[in-house]
Amino acid sequence: MPSRTRVIMLVDLDYFFAQCEELRNPALKDKPVVVGVYSGRTEDSGAVSTANYVARKFGVKSGLPLYLAKKRLEGADAVFLPVDTAFYEQVSNKVMETLRGYADAFEQVGIDEAYLDITQKVNGNFDAVKDLVQKMKSDIKNKVGVTFSVGVGPNKLVAKIAADRQKPDGLTIVKPEDVQRFLSPLPVDQLIGVGRKTAAKMGELGIRTIGDLARYDVQRLVAIFGKKLGIYFHNAANGIDNEPVQEVGEAESISRIATLKEDTRDLARIMEKANQLIEEIQRDAAQRRVSFRQIGVMAVMTDLSAKSRSRTLEAATRDIAVLRRTVQELFEKLLSASQLEIRRVGVKIAHFSREEEQQRLTSFFRE
Ligand code: DCP
Ligand code: CA
Ligand code: CA
Numbered sequence: 001m002p003s004r005t006r007v008i009m010l011v012d013l014d015y016f017f018a019q020c021e022e023l024r025n026p027a028l029k030d031k032p033v034v035v036g037v038y039s040g041r042t043e044d045s046g047a048v049s050t051a052n053y054v055a056r057k058f059g060v061k062s063g064l065p066l067y068l069a070k071k072r073l074e075g076a077d078a079v080f081l082p083v084d085t086a087f088y089e090q091v092s093n094k095v096m097e098t099l100r101g102y103a104d105a106f107e108q109v110g111i112d113e114a115y116l117d118i119t120q121k122v123n124g125n126f127d128a129v130k131d132l133v134q135k136m137k138s139d140i141k142n143k144v145g146v147t148f149s150v151g152v153g154p155n156k157l158v159a160k161i162a163a164d165r166q167k168p169d170g171l172t173i174v175k176p177e178d179v180q181r182f183l184s185p186l187p188v189d190q191l192i193g194v195g196r197k198t199a200a201k202m203g204e205l206g207i208r209t210i211g212d213l214a215r216y217d218v219q220r221l222v223a224i225f226g227k228k229l230g231i232y233f234h235n236a237a238n239g240i241d242n243e244p245v246q247e248v249g250e251a252e253s254i255s256r257i258a259t260l261k262e263d264t265r266d267l268a269r270i271m272e273k274a275n276q277l278i279e280e281i282q283r284d285a286a287q288r289r290v291s292f293r294q295i296g297v298m299a300v301m302t303d304l305s306a307k308s309r310s311r312t313l314e315a316a317t318r319d320i321a322v323l324r325r326t327v328q329e330l331f332e333k334l335l336s337a338s339q340l341e342i343r344r345v346g347v348k349i350a351h352f353s354r355e356e357e358q359q360r361l362t363s364f365f366r367e
Helices: 016-024 064-070 085-100 126-143 156-163 176-183 196-204 210-215 219-227 227-237 267-290 319-337
Strands: 008-013 033-038 048-053 079-082 105-108 111-117 148-153 171-173 251-262 289-301 305-318 342-354
Touching: 008 085, 008 126, 016 033, 016 048, 033 064, 033 305, 048 064, 064 079, 064 176, 079 105, 079 176, 085 105, 085 111, 085 251, 126 148, 126 196, 148 156, 156 171, 156 176, 171 289, 176 210, 210 227, 219 227, 251 267, 251 289, 267 289, 267 319, 267 342, 289 319, 305 319, 305 342, 319 342
Parallel strands: 033 079, 148 171
Antiparallel strands: 008 111, 008 148, 033 048, 105 111, 251 342, 289 305, 289 342
């Protein structure tokens, strides 16, 4: 097949969890907003999931311990919120549904990113991309109310790096003839697969930028990093990437969350609500014809901190009895790790496989 120039786009939603919180409470917009995972040991133990751009000005970012975030934001009228994955997934689903309509091929990666192959939509013409992106941006602003940043290039690798260049609400287009010039000066750890350790090792070899890596002898890279990685590094640094944009086919997880009639630590009451959620999840999973390997529960405690527990099964299942039993065990565990009462409960299944891919099914949903 003759290789034709592709036009590939990466969409990455801006400060996603925090933007979702602003969406349902616009009064937050001008304040520093921090979304965190509260580990629950003490009031401030846990880490920042993400923060809006107002909070980032204070040096608050993903991964920062919450107590440090609080310290940096002292007196700034900041708002701290627990992660609400179910809500963020709703917002994400709406965005993805709309984005899909703009693509010849669509591939969601994670909750806030997607690749779009738009080659045919723009007739292979990079000069037509800007108008299309502006249309997409205002469409999603109107329909869902969120902003995102976009990178465009001749492949996924370039699109991904480009999307990081201008944020929030950014757009960076790298035409095929500009790829070398674009990549060359960037630090080598911008490439997927070059983590801190690899970057340090490359540094010892005198490789600091992607350009350095592109010029480095490929045979020596193979000798040092092995055949697969060595060749990958060489190609990536030269902006070569032939990975197609491919539909994943399934959402990554199905989850439900609900508020209890009153706060409680009574397992029977918790399971009464959880069983309702489990039934909804089962229906959803059956419709999509998926089995699942991972089961998770989450709870929002009286103090609004969020806790979660999950378990990966030996093999994929769609047995509702397994789901019920595991959910109960996970809630038992969760309760024993805290003195607090539970206010909201959530159940989630993930790690899907399609029924067709499975051997003869050994278990069916029991009603
Ligand atoms: N996330 C998290 N913990 C991390 C990193 C991210 O929980 N250490 C979650 C929260 C983010 C979401 O994943 O909102 C998406 O991650 P991104 O890296 O895309 O970061 P943001 O969307 O928050 O910010 P940006 O505007 O830089 O894309
Ligand atoms: Ca993002
Ligand atoms: Ca992202």
